[in-house]
Amino acid sequence: MTAIYCDDYPNVFHWKAVSEFTLEQAALLLAGIDPFDFEQGLESAKITNHPRWKLVYGYALAIETAIRRGILTPVVCNTYFYDEYNSNWIVQKIEPSDRSHNISCEHTVITRNSLNQ
Structure with missing residues (x-):
C-alpha cells in the first residue's frame, strides 16, 4: 500500500x-476521504492510520452532537446493538434525543x- x-x-x-x-459517509467526506476507499467506515480509516482519521472521528462526533441537540435533523436515527438473547446484531430506530x-x-x-444549515 502506498503512503x-x-x-x-x-x-x-x-x-x-x-x-x-x-x-x-458524511464524516469521511468532510475530512476529505472518499467513503468508497474505506468501505468499513470510520474504523478502517483508523486501522490503516489514515493521516486524517482523527478529523473523521471529530466530524462524526460533531454531527452526532448536532443531531442530539436538535440542530441537525436526521432522515432516520438508528442505534446498533448486540442482542445477547438472540445472539445477533440489531438496528433499531430511536429518537435523536434518546440518550x-x-x-x-x-x-x-x-x-x-x-x-449546509
Missing part, C-alpha cells in the same frame, strides 16, 4: 449527486441540505 499524506485529497466528484449520506442509546454512525442517515 497517504495529509495533503492528498481524492476526487469525490462522484458524490456530488448524492443527497443522503450515513453519518459515517439511553448510542447513535449508529453506519445506520443513521442525514441529508446534504441539513449539513
Whole structure:
C-alpha cells in the first residue's frame, strides 16, 4: 500500500449527486476521504492510520452532537446493538434525543441540505 499524506485529497466528484449520506459517509467526506476507499467506515480509516482519521472521528462526533441537540435533523436515527438473547446484531430506530442509546454512525442517515444549515 502506498503512503497517504495529509495533503492528498481524492476526487469525490462522484458524490456530488448524492443527497443522503450515513453519518459515517458524511464524516469521511468532510475530512476529505472518499467513503468508497474505506468501505468499513470510520474504523478502517483508523486501522490503516489514515493521516486524517482523527478529523473523521471529530466530524462524526460533531454531527452526532448536532443531531442530539436538535440542530441537525436526521432522515432516520438508528442505534446498533448486540442482542445477547438472540445472539445477533440489531438496528433499531430511536429518537435523536434518546440518550439511553448510542447513535449508529453506519445506520443513521442525514441529508446534504441539513449539513449546509
